[in-house]
Amino acid sequence: MASANDFIYPPDTRANQPAAGSAIFGALYCVTDEDYIIERNNGTSWEQYSTTPGGGAVTATGSPANGNLTKFSGATSITNGDLTGAVTTSGGLATTLATGLSPDFADISLDGQLIQTFVVEIVNTAGTLQHRIVDSTAQAAAAGYASKITGASSTLANTPSVGAGVNFTNGVGIVPASGIIVFNTAAQDTAEFFGTAIIEYYSGNVTRGRVYVGTNNIDVNGTTRVRLIIAIVNDMTAAAWNINTTNLPSGQSIWIRFTGYLT
Amino acid sequence: MSWEKPDFWVPISAQTLEEKIQSLAANQFEAHTETSGEWTVYYFMAGPLNSHRHDFAASSGEQVFAVGE
Numbered sequence: 001m002a003s004a005n006d007f008i009y010p011p012d013t014r015a016n017q018p019a020a021g022s023a024i025f026g027a028l029y030c031v032t033d034e035d036y037i038i039e040r041n042n043g044t045s046w047e048q049y050s051t052t053p054g055g056g057a058v059t060a061t062g063s064p065a066n067g068n069l070t071k072f073s074g075a076t077s078i079t080n081g082d083l084t085g086a087v088t089t090s091g092g093l094a095t096t097l098a099t100g101l102s103p104d105f106a107d108i109s110l111d112g113q114l115i116q117t118f119v120v121e122i123v124n125t126a127g128t129l130q131h132r133i134v135d136s137t138a139q140a141a142a143a144g145y146a147s148k149i150t151g152a153s154s155t156l157a158n159t160p161s162v163g164a165g166v167n168f169t170n171g172v173g174i175v176p177a178s179g180i181i182v183f184n185t186a187a188q189d190t191a192e193f194f195g196t197a198i199i200e201y202y203s204g205n206v207t208r209g210r211v212y213v214g215t216n217n218i219d220v221n222g223t224t225r226v227r228l229i230i231a232i233v234n235d236m237t238a239a240a241w242n243i244n245t246t247n248l249p250s251g252q253s254i255w256i257r258f259t260g261y262l263t
Numbered sequence: 264m265s266w267e268k269p270d271f272w273v274p275i276s277a278q279t280l281e282e283k284i285q286s287l288a289a290n291q292f293e294a295h296t297e298t299s300g301e302w303t304v305y306y307f308m309a310g311p312l313n314s315h316r317h318d319f320a321a322s323s324g325e326q327v328f329a330v331g332e
Contacts (some may be wrong), residue, residue, distance in 0.1 A: 125318060126287055126317075126319035127282075128331025129328045156318075157269075203309070203310075204331065250290050251286075251291075252290060252309070255310070255311075
């Protein structure tokens, strides 16, 4: 049976709320035009009885349609929108890679390694071995994807026999008797090595070679580091293909392409 | 723009220059010359389709320089 202490007025507006002094002591009143807050009459005033409803009203603006993405159009308003930039949408949830912003080839990386491709030429220039790093055997222009070879140059330079006291020249050196070309790279991660090499051109007519590629811990000018190496071996016996003026007679050259990822 | 001698080229004798030309000739490479400013540049064409020029020596007056001795 209802008592004065549990009397509940019908929900109504603030304007229609009875004055506290005239209302039943202890009665509850739901204010419909103030987020339906519930108040209690303490005999002299209406005191808050329910918690304040959270948030505020967020209203739709513009002309959003079914299936559109939502974006804020103001602090408390939303409207429809599309993604822009590298990935775009058009009125729905399907995404499209923007062709004008598709990934730049120079930025394609793998575990922090950058994709590289270039050709190293070693030529016997009238008795002296020289080398350069170029884009292709056909063009011999500057390589666009050899940024991980420190000092790489498309200009011919005398090829050093690198070792503990001999540094690279233009990013390259050789260990002649081992048939190894060493590149001036940062320390490579052997476990994540990702690359291949091929002899694209050889005019020496002395010994047919083949290459394998990988990394090796080599001391060059006092710095021992895991570096990119290309080894040339006799195609039939796998003996070292000496990088010298015998296998590369005067005027003859060998061009080897590397493609892979380098740190 | 006139030709510039690379820093790492070294002085050689006229006889050594002739030996270099002969070593190229032994492998069917013909040495050509080009005049550029004060320099007479010696070069040969090699590589794929013989399309790549390789400078190997240059002379200026009595001085001769080459990529190696």
